[in-house]
Amino acid sequence: MSATVDWPTETMTYREALRLALREEMTRDERVFLMGEEVGVFDGSYKVSAGLLAEFGPERVRDTPISEEGFVGAGVGAAMLGERPVIEIMTINFLLVAMDQVVNHAAKVRAMFGGQVGCPLVIRTPNGAGNQLTAQHSQSFDGWFAGTPGLKVLAPSNPADAKGLLKAAIRDDDPVLVIENLPIYKEKGAVSLDPELLTPIGRATVARSGSDVTLVAHSFATVRCLAVADRLSERHDINAEVVDLRSLRPLDVETVAESVVRTNHVVCVEEGWPTYGVTAELAARVQNVCFDDLDAPVERVGLAEVPMPYAKNLELAALPGEDRIEAAVLHTLGAA
């Protein structure tokens, strides 16, 4: 995200950056309104929308009953008539009950009717695990939505992109799923106050440049990879590059490939299950486009393939922790 001269930056949390994006866009465009469970009176279950009800009133910050299928679909209909609904789903796990409206309605509107009607809908929801939320509440279905033509899927890993991508999503004319993340909500970072600064959709970024190995990730896995990169340089004198995808659809394969061409080694990391997951697509594309550049197979690290257990020690073992990512890097370099 290119910095601007005129506008100052401010240090704030990922949560505050999202709130700022919402406030700026609601101020800029009357058609933008929020809808979801507990977004108003309760200030949002993760407090992203805190204060917005007081500022914009109940017509623009609309509390809903527990009816995800109903209000996601209502968002689709409102968007078809030119409104700009921004829907909050408490966690991505609950999108399972609204799957039909997202995949078979929002994603189909424009193409199915010959391009006559659009669906400028935004759905915000956090993925991820880590607080012993157990099997039904610790999932990341990112790849399912990213594999659905008609949808766009974004996944910011830091406050600056959280603001820039959410604003870009709200201004986009297609249905966009913005995947937030539970562990990152409290993370702080510098965020530009420029109300016109957007993070481009479909552009990955090199979050840390390096020369020995490329770590590709999105959302919280990027945070893990950055920590692992530091560890690698300290402990093993390995200089890792970290590519933060930011967009899963459109997927910026070029930025990943440009990195791999230089490092010749790549480890793809995700917070969800890797089998049939996001890292599968990354590996498939990298091996194809960088076939002659790879000195070792593309490695993947993700959540252990089990419904998330409650016990803290089991949950920690299941998560794609820094140790497992580090081991995968050493393995791929060793195999070089």
Add this chain to the structure above:
Amino acid sequence: MSATVDWPTETMTYREALRLALREEMTRDERVFLMGEEVGVFDGSYKVSAGLLAEFGPERVRDTPISEEGFVGAGVGAAMLGERPVIEIMTINFLLVAMDQVVNHAAKVRAMFGGQVGCPLVIRTPNGAGNQLTAQHSQSFDGWFAGTPGLKVLAPSNPADAKGLLKAAIRDDDPVLVIENLPIYKEKGAVSLDPELLTPIGRATVARSGSDVTLVAHSFATVRCLAVADRLSERHDINAEVVDLRSLRPLDVETVAESVVRTNHVVCVEEGWPTYGVTAELAARVQNVCFDDLDAPVERVGLAEVPMPYAKNLELAALPGEDRIEAAVLHTLGAA
């Protein structure tokens, strides 16, 4: 599927083979019962259950209202108490409204409660496109379910495996999704009448042996690949091996790898969208385990990444037809 000496085989359609499997298992085990829309009086929307209502009565062939979430969940509950429900979902597209019960309930039961209760549920549903069914009715979400720990996912490509895999699924103690296919229902093949013959879960098969290139597929894509293989030998004197996965979870990577080690070239084909799809996982694993055996990148062919259009010419262009598969093979061999 190994042939048996004692039992004769009979030529029948895929549809009839599935019906025979249902009849045999319902006769063998009182706990097995069918549930779904139009499975009884209407004889099944694709006639798989034709005649079973007359034979087993309304308690064992249960017509349901249009309430997929409700009766899939009812299947989960009945299975938890030891019943063996076999649920028919008219087409896989309608599983979107029951996603929560399949992914966040059926798949979680055993692990989430510490292995105390099982969920021996079978869900049968056809995937696929090809009859101008348009955007909401032409999809294949195979990979989404195959990417869900706790589920098993099978996808027979011929009558013999249709019978053997459905029977194996019904006898299995875990929730199993059996993905049937619309275009294959009418296809004929030899099927053993042995009521104890099952197709093993988690075992792919070499549907056609060859030495120049490996085509990996499941469901209808296997039928396409077999036709392309003949074409390749006739027109280009290329001897293609076709691996039919049969199981997507567990996925038999060994059989695929054993083939690639011999052919050094592989094209993965699927009926659905390849990006974040089944072929992504195949490519990711093959490049990893066969890194030194590949003479060219793993290629993929799948449905064009658009909501399926209605117009016949557009639908044909979108489908992974024999021309596109053939071109991919020639491309990968040319690149060798």
Add this chain to the structure above:
Amino acid sequence: MSAATTSASQPPTDASALRWRLERYEQMVLIRQFETEAERQYKAARIGGYCHLSSGQEATTVGVLSAMRESDLLVAGYRCHGFALARGVPPNAVMAELFGRRDGCARGRGGSMHLLDAERGFFGGWGIVAGQLPVATGLALALVRQGRTAAVLCELGDGAVNMGAWHESLNLAALWQLPIVYLVINNAYGMGTSVERASAEPNLYKRAAAFAMHGERVDGDDLQAVSEAAGRLLTRAREQRLPAVLETLTYRYRGHSVADAGLAYRTREEISEHQASDPLIQTRTRLLADGAGEHELESIEHRALEAVAEAVRFAEASPQPELNTLARGVYAPGSSEQFARMRPGSAYGEERLVFDGGLGE
């Protein structure tokens, strides 16, 4: 937009009443002829996919549409040919869509189940049972947000009332006081399942009470009765933001879709019984009794036949969509730029099929 524009929200009771009814009769005949021709064309393999006919349900379709204003919005399920025609979508554009041609009302992308005409306030044409309810409810929410005095008419079938989407949508509409009327076309069956075998409360309109919402039932084959009830409920929705359920009792003459013979779950006798009170014959008889001339009616029927024949000629003449437009309209204009870096390593043939043709142009 002949149909919708010329119709008042109430059938007039004075001299112009006859003319009004003749117009409605012409729409009913047009729909019947269109469906008959669609079945013929389907069997001639010029129409594909799922094709659901509404023959027998014309009084409900035309009666409800006669009560809608141009500013109201219409949403329907997959059995939507009649609704498109009654809303004023030209038969040519509807038939061309069924043929999958460029001049179809959905550019050949949607087919029989997914007709749409945004200019005429017709928002589809949806294929997932009850999936259109949340969408229609959101359209009503948008009407309120935009301060428009208009209502949404959302059609669904008797089988759709058992889907969870029905429950969530009606609760939202009642809770938020949205201007919407849910039209439940009770044609006795959802595919082969009778209402009694599907709904624990077979008086479907009574289910509105679960949301403290008004519900009522009318004879769906009585044009005047349907028009009157729809007019009353739509006015109420527009002016007082009170949602409602209108159940119309009618009957589907043909199978569930053209592929279904429609006899596995009902008898020929049952069908002919209903055909005895055919809404077209009912309306025709009353018109004659009320002073319409036999000649006038015959010329109306002839005009309808001509319009359908012309629609077939038009559809045949309309070109197929061009192959390089396969991915057009999947995303909004300008999206190609966002997807520019997605090409490398994608599936074989993807570039040509998807990226080269343009995604949003």
Add this chain to the structure above:
Amino acid sequence: MSAATTSASQPPTDASALRWRLERYEQMVLIRQFETEAERQYKAARIGGYCHLSSGQEATTVGVLSAMRESDLLVAGYRCHGFALARGVPPNAVMAELFGRRDGCARGRGGSMHLLDAERGFFGGWGIVAGQLPVATGLALALVRQGRTAAVLCELGDGAVNMGAWHESLNLAALWQLPIVYLVINNAYGMGTSVERASAEPNLYKRAAAFAMHGERVDGDDLQAVSEAAGRLLTRAREQRLPAVLETLTYRYRGHSVADAGLAYRTREEISEHQASDPLIQTRTRLLADGAGEHELESIEHRALEAVAEAVRFAEASPQPELNTLARGVYAPGSSEQFARMRPGSAYGEERLVFDGGLGE
């Protein structure tokens, strides 16, 4: 299974009545003490995840359970500690589960929201709002298929009645005449949303009419009233296969979960008003009036405190699950063989974490 075995399906009216009520009082006190301790342990970081307490709802929980037979089945949502205890699951096993230990009633896999005890007919402990309804409905179907004269009691909250799963489940139960009672615990809020802001028909029991099903409402803080109504409806379900909805009016004292202060959407006054009619105090007062001795009650309260303290000691002493059991129980015994050929090329570390430990063993 003390709780369930000793309880008749109706509160006896003769001399044994007092004993019966004292037993129920002991369960209520046990639940209150347990919840209070759970909150303390959560704040001491010995319990994690989402933790939902039922303090204030004891009369509903114990009253309903007192009417269940051992052969009946119980299904609950995520606010399930009280239900597990009232069903007779040992406090030790419940607390060990909250601590994520091996001796927990879900082996440390489920935590606070996913308690289960199949032997005692308690089938969870589910975390998706209304997701347990279809499952419970299926359990009732299985009871019928197996010819058992028993019923399912399925708990849900006031917020859950707005989910589509409620509609589809109740329609199936009524249509198929399944032996199930849906217990709607109306504690006035779903998180921060009051019933009036969520349900267009705030008299939730009336929604049963949409399925021609019986529904009724009782004071959920009146032990006897709840027990009587639950007994009547469960008997009806068992013997006549008639499903029903039982709505109990009660109140949640603590926040939605331990993480919620519970004051953003209600006043302290409102809370204390309800605490004035605390079900424990109500029951205690009546017991004294009806001849129970102060000493007796104090010893009951002391026993409850002791049981909870013992549960904490037990939970602390119980070992954590072993790491190599991570993937155990994900699939049925014998599944490792089916997965044997899945290892190659899988994600880094997967073999050790998943395959080596055994999937179904």
